[in-house]
Amino acid sequence: MDLEQFAALRTPEGSAALDAAARVAGGDPLVAAASLRSAGMPAGLAAAALTQAELRRRAVGKFGPAASAMFFTRPGLEQATRRIVADRRAQRLRAAGVSTLADLGCGLGADALAAARTGIRVYAVEADPLTAALAEANAQAAGLAELVTVECGDATAFDVTRVEAVFCDPARRRAGTGRRIFDPNSYSPPWDFVTGLAERVPRTVVKVAPGIDHALIPPGAEAEWVSVDGDLVEATLWCGDLPDVPRRATICKEGPPVNASGIAGDPCYHPTGGLADGGSNRGSGELHLGNGASVHQLTGSGTREADVGPVRRFVYDPDPAVVRAHLVAELAADLDATLADPTIAYLYADAATPTPYARCLEVTDVLPFSLKRLRALLRERRVGRVEILKRGSALEPERLRRDLRLAGDQPASLVLTRVAAAPTVLVCRPTP
Ligand SMILES: C[S@@+](CC[C@H](N)C(=O)[O-])C[C@H]1O[C@@H](n2cnc3c(N)ncnc32)[C@H](O)[C@@H]1O
Numbered sequence: 001m002d003l004e005q006f007a008a009l010r011t012p013e014g015s016a017a018l019d020a021a022a023r024v025a026g027g028d029p030l031v032a033a034a035s036l037r038s039a040g041m042p043a044g045l046a047a048a049a050l051t052q053a054e055l056r057r058r059a060v061g062k063f064g065p066a067a068s069a070m071f072f073t074r075p076g077l078e079q080a081t082r083r084i085v086a087d088r089r090a091q092r093l094r095a096a097g098v099s100t101l102a103d104l105g106c107g108l109g110a111d112a113l114a115a116a117r118t119g120i121r122v123y124a125v126e127a128d129p130l131t132a133a134l135a136e137a138n139a140q141a142a143g144l145a146e147l148v149t150v151e152c153g154d155a156t157a158f159d160v161t162r163v164e165a166v167f168c169d170p171a172r173r174r175a176g177t178g179r180r181i182f183d184p185n186s187y188s189p190p191w192d193f194v195t196g197l198a199e200r201v202p203r204t205v206v207k208v209a210p211g212i213d214h215a216l217i218p219p220g221a222e223a224e225w226v227s228v229d230g231d232l233v234e235a236t237l238w239c240g241d242l243p244d245v246p247r248r249a250t251i252c253k254e255g256p257p258v259n260a261s262g263i264a265g266d267p268c269y270h271p272t273g274g275l276a277d278g279g280s281n282r283g284s285g286e287l288h289l290g291n292g293a294s295v296h297q298l299t300g301s302g303t304r305e306a307d308v309g310p311v312r313r314f315v316y317d318p319d320p321a322v323v324r325a326h327l328v329a330e331l332a333a334d335l336d337a338t339l340a341d342p343t344i345a346y347l348y349a350d351a352a353t354p355t356p357y358a359r360c361l362e363v364t365d366v367l368p369f370s371l372k373r374l375r376a377l378l379r380e381r382r383v384g385r386v387e388i389l390k391r392g393s394a395l396e397p398e399r400l401r402r403d404l405r406l407a408g409d410q411p412a413s414l415v416l417t418r419v420a421a422a423p424t425v426l427v428c429r430p431t432p
Helices: 003-009 012-024 029-038 043-069 074-079 083-095 110-117 129-141 191-200 320-324 328-335 371-380 397-404
Strands: 100-104 121-126 148-152 165-168 203-208 222-228 231-240 247-253 283-288 294-300 314-318 347-349 358-368 383-390 410-419 422-430
Touching: 003 012, 003 043, 003 129, 012 029, 012 043, 029 043, 043 074, 043 083, 083 110, 083 165, 083 203, 083 222, 083 231, 083 247, 100 110, 110 121, 110 129, 110 148, 121 129, 129 148, 165 191, 191 203, 191 231, 222 320, 231 320, 247 320, 294 328, 314 320, 314 328, 320 328, 328 347, 358 371, 358 410, 371 383, 371 397, 371 422, 383 397, 397 410
Parallel strands: 100 121, 100 165, 121 148, 165 203, 222 247, 383 410
Antiparallel strands: 203 231, 222 231, 247 294, 283 294, 314 347, 314 358, 358 422, 410 422
């Protein structure tokens, strides 16, 4: 879509085209296009409306039913922050007393809108003219235009003395190709500008890739890793006077999935409770959101080391946010658990303690890895279906599954790992 096509979608005719496209999207694209064309819609308008309708359907997973009134580009949607994550970040900024914020490189505006929903006045800057226009339209669609000003320009030229806080989510995909950028020095705005913000603005928040090298975390910053339903989605650096703790793992569980019209459950992201730990320096806390969604937080130094011991009756597979935040030792202390290898993040304990920070399985057998022995054991147990988890093993799960030649009707979980440096497989079952 270009600016001209977007302008056409903003006319009454374009609005009718979007409504018509929403009714036919989701099926065969050729049939959908033919049906719009047969109703007399110009080809260009039909194509633009169908693309929007398709992107809106995909965006429901990130934004819920609000997606049906928003405008997207494909790269903009891919890079946009999920609503549950953006809302939580915005609420933390608001709770810190922030009332004016610059969003430097605002994309389609997901973070800017979340901040505005908390009442923060947002100055959003976006270099790409079409993306800036869409962000503006999204603020209007959300009824937040009075709180969000979108400026098309270079974020590095924004006068940060105008605001109390800045947020920057630099582009981590190459414009044009959409290919991922792994080196922060190639982010846009550039990494030295982003880290320099923290020196100029006392309240700076930066969203980065969850794979960020810990050595790049500015000294004194709080680094937070966020997962949603078990997927690691981002890391956030809280700088200046915003940090509460050195490291935080935030585990978001979303409510039931919604369909494009929000019928299967209209997600409500408004908090009904507060952080249980009141922002303490160490510990865990939780926030229950409407519709079954929740946010759990584990905090700590990120430098602690867990004790090492033998394999015990239960194995815990920590959430990736806990692992990336280097908070496995903190989790081990909460679960009264130990590692079986100092370099591998599986935890072992004598009891199955319910926790949002890890998945727990009961270990039925521990074998030094041998395909022959494992195959024989699974045959004996009539295991026909396995899920395979692995840390510290070079084995390829799909290849192993084939090589096991399973036959039977029983399920099992296999954990491929190392115990005291030795390749080991744990045969497990779910905890009651
Ligand atoms: C990762 S996206 C932001 C996504 C946004 N936080 C959201 O959730 O919707 C980064 C955006 O920064 C923009 N950008 C990159 N360099 C910029 C610069 N120097 N000035 C302004 N915007 C820039 C890109 O065009 C892109 O839209």
